[in-house]
């Protein structure tokens with residue numbers, strides 16, 4: 189599933205492609221279609237991300253809430269390109285750009301100003317990728333959930349909005365913290381380090397289209413022949429491969445129903461939790 193950085197980049201691409209321009213609109217999904225008449229002649233004023241949802245605000249004050257879940261995908265291309273053979277939910281088309289939402293099923297129509305009352309949005313924690321969210325804000329939020337394990341808290345959109353499964357493994361590794369530890373067990377310096385890593389790695393991934401390791405390390409690996417997927421992570425999807433920092437073997441576990449990757453040496457994962465015993 190796409191995580192916060194991917195959704196935010198999609199929102200930015202749709203916004204740059206079609207916002208502020210006259211539109212031809214096709215609303216194909218049954219939840220969307222009844223609005224087609226009311227939106228005739230309207231333009232899109234802004235497209236933004238809230239955690240893994242997207243908000244498309246029209247000049248009428250109507251806001252389309254959409255959540256891609258596992259299958260939905262926004263594609264921005266040119267109006268003369270062939271459409272993909274997937275379920276088309278909506279098409280927003282200017283003279284030069286076209287934004288198409290494929291396969292999503294979770295939609296709602298909101299009014300501008302009422303977005304925060306939507307049940308999904310109402311429950312979200314602070315948006316990690318918002319410019320206004322500081323390391324201090326993130327540390328303060330983490331301190332409110334002392335009983336949660338690090339790896340559980342980093343997946344929970346109600347704790348912090350915009351993280352996901354690859355980010356939680358990468359963040360715990362880069363912060364050199366055992367992801368099974370509870371937030372309440374962290375000292376102040378450790379909590380600050382975790383918060384700073386949450387802030388920095390998520391922004392780095394947004395800027396670099398998904399690269400979590402530092403640029404120099406990424407480039408060095410690409411020069412040695414590694415492809416994008418093999419080069420972009422510290423530990424995620426690197427089960428049984430050597431840690432980039434200490435050479436120990438990266439281990440894979442399941443936590444909260446999702447895969448989690450750790451270097452037990454760098455992250456001081458002792459004693460080994462049940463999920464890691466072979």
Ligand SMILES: [Zn+2]
Nearest residue numbers: 431434451454
């Ligand atoms: Zn290591």
